[in-house]
Amino acid sequence: MESQVAGGPAGPALPNGPLLGTNGATDDSKTNLIVNYLPQNMTQDEFKSLFGSIGDIESCKLVRDKITGQSLGYGFVNYSDPNDADKAINTLNGLKLQTKTIKVSYARPSSASIRDANLYVSGLPKTMSQKEMEQLFSQYGRIITSRILVDQVTGVSRGVGFIRFDKRIEAEEAIKGLNGQKPLGAAEPITVKFANNPSQKTGQALLTQLYQSSARRYAGPLHHQTQRFRLDNLLNMAYGVKRFSPIAIDGMSGLAGVGLSGGAAGAGWCIFVYNLSPEADESVLWQLFGPFGAVTNVKVIRDFTTNKCKGFGFVTMTNYDEAAMAIASLNGYRLGERVLQVSFKTSKQHKA
DNA sequence: TATGATT
Structure with missing residues (x-):
């Protein structure tokens, strides 16, 4: 693991001057x-x-x-x-x-030009070292970080790595120059493309992450049935296993009138989400619940004067089993520093 | 700190 900024071994002159300590650098x-x-x-x-x-x-x-x-x-x-x-x-x-x-x-000073400058490289010769990879790429610009992924057991290179350039344009040039090219002495051409950035995660990736965090939270023996339920279903979802959830049978009979909202336009299962941050917005709810199935409506409840979230919101999902899955998965889920409480919305009306 | 509806 590198312990300082990798400048790349004496490469050609850099297209851009150093960022620090020159041209009126601020404090x-x-x-x-x-x-x-x-x-x-x-x-x-x-x-x-x-x-x-x-x-x-x-x-x-x-x-x-x-x-x-x-x-x-x-x-x-x-x-x-x-x-x-x-x-x-x-x-x-x-x-x-x-x-x-x-x-x-x-x-480095924050700026648009340094964003999205991380490259994913695959097909590297297994014998290529991090230094050699840097040498290959350093002709295109200043390398900020580099890494070669290794097999966790054998320690052998997986032939996959990352290169972060100082500037996006440098990364673009490296793609043009190296994607599909064979490094000197290599048998196969390498693939060079922009690395996925974490913010554009797929639903599947989000689920995997949710599963991993749930698994960590319940690292101990699974005594409690709801915990087992949650993990089982997350596993099923993560691997696309068809399932017929026990709670979908048990749950229905005990849920008369709960959560199911009426009206042609608003039909669906209404879910109550508690412990959202004051800054929470609708997009967070869409993105949290979307991976579990059809979401027709989300709403963050805000204070009228401050416009800050009052700590809760609602999500409407079309299908019962998807809503149940979302609840089972997201209830107790840590969102930032907060632990969400998620349940079917209970109705206060209809008393008489 | 706990179940909307300022559409």
Whole structure:
């Protein structure tokens, strides 16, 4: 695992000058750090206290998936004092936390030109090292990070890697120049394309992630029946197994009038979602529930004056079994720092 | 902190 910014071994002149320390760099360039390879389970609080132990922090942010709230494994720290930023790099870069070795380096200024500059490379010769891969790509620009994935058991290269360039245009040039080309002495051509970015995850990928997080939450023995139910169904969904959920039989009889909303336009099963953040919006509900089946309506309930979410919302799903699956899967699901409570909406009306 | 409807 690399422990500093990979500049690439002495390559040709870079098309773009260094970003830091020149052309009127602001103070930010000396106080703002990016932290990579954080353990997946590290929280914002833990992140803050680790870097706060070095010195006063102006701001810090553990970056999380917008939809699931899962940590993306990196974050930013902005110190008040440039000396503390320097100290953080010297003392925390390379620190081993659980299975990860964290990387602490100065953050490049945020700009559109550095976005989407990460490449996915496959078909690499299994013998090619990270350094050799960097040599191959460095002719197209400044490499920020690189990685070759290895088999977890044998440690042998999987022939797949990632290259992040400083600039998107550099990445584009590398695709043009290297995609479909055979590296010197290689038998097969390599494939070079833009890496998927985590925000455009498919429903299947989201489900897999939900399953993984559920499995982690219930790492212990599964005594409780609802837990077993939840995991079984997530497994079934993840692998596309046809199932006939027991709760779809048991559940129906006990649910007279609950959740099923009337009216031709609004027909469907109404689900109550509690513990949304004040910033929650409709898109979060669409994206959380969409993977489970047909969603016809979502609504975040907001305070009329502040326009902030009041902590709950509603989702209408067409099919009972999909709604039950969504509830079983998402109830208790951690969205960011919050644990959602999800159930069929109960009706308060119809008392007389 | 807990079941809408400012369409």
